[in-house]
Amino acid sequence: MFFLGDQLNKKLEMPKPGQALPGRDRPIPTAKEHFVSKRRLQGPYPEGLETAMFGLGCFWGAERLFWQTEGVWVTAAGYAGGITPNPTYQETCTGLTGHAEVVLVVFDPKVVSYADLLKTFWEAHDPTQGMRQGNDIGTTYRSAIYTFGEAQHQAALASRDVYQASLKAAGRAAITTEIAPAPPFYFAEEEHQQYLAKNPYGYCGLKGTGVACAIPQASAQPSVAAE
Template identity: 80%
Template sequence: MFFLSDMLNKKLQLPKVGEALPGRDKPMPTASKHYVSKRPLKGPYPEGLETAMFGMGCFWGAERMFWQMDGVWVTAVGYAGGVTPNPTYQETCTGLTGHAEVILVVFDPKIISYTDLLKAFWENHDPTQGMRQGNDVGTTYRSTIYTFGDAQYQAAIASRDAYGASLSSAGREKITTEIAPAPEFYFAEEDHQQYLAKNPYGYCNLKGTGVACAMPQAASAEA
């Protein structure tokens, strides 16, 4: 019983540098193209497009939500925010790499705004659960917004504060979402890219709180 409890506690705490798995020097092999759009997964991306990164628990359902949005050019799933270089899916799931499962979103700001992406992020998962998302427990499933540039960072903070007020009014807990400048993104293995397009009846744990997110004017990152 002590062993099981100890393992669970490790999954709920981010590992320190000396505790993390060693990883490897070379990236894990992945797909070259998006399974749905057939666009290059790693780029080069067309000029004028922007990049966003979100963690909403299991990345399979969250990626599908984003690739279905008008104005999103390509998506990819991967790992970010941890210590271990070039981790595998199995390693990340142990909680001993420190990474969250995240979605890289490449979008056209002339068609869809960063504010629109933030609204979808907040409304389609529960950002109050700490190191879990529903039945998925562990640091891997924490809520994250990793930002590219100060405009995105300020927009993310403003949207968090606004949605936090809405959640509080609805009697919900405080937001635990990690908001930080984007760290290195490690592409997940090919099997996990666009997983629900390949497995339409596969596992999807995406579920919001039912509380609408009224985005503040200050949350725009297009200025």
């Protein structure tokens, strides 16, 4: 029992540089195209698109949530926020890489705003659980928003404050979501890309709090000029 408890403690704490697994110099192999949309997984992406990155626990269900969102061009499952370069799935699961399972979201801001994506993020999981999501326990499953540019960063912080007020009113705990500038993103192995499209009855751990996130600009959509 001591051994099991020791292993669990390691998974609940971020590793220090001297504790992290060494990783590797080269990226691990992944898919060339998105299994659903058939678009290039790693780009280059069309001009005018923007990028977001979210961690909501297990990336299988999280990725499906975003690829089904109108205005999202392509999604990819991967690892970010840790120390180990080019980690594998097995390595991240040990808790000794420091990475969270995340989804890279490439989207058209003329169709779906970053605020819309933030609303989806907050409502689709429980951001108060620290190093876990439900039965998925460890640093790998922490809630995270990794931002690209100051505008995204400020929008993420503002949305957190708004959602925290709603959660507090509902008797919920404090948000533990990590919000930080986007670190390197490492594409997960091909079998993890669009996993639930390949395995429709596979595991999905997404479960929201039931509390709505009232981001005012999230409902605004750009007008379409008449022909």
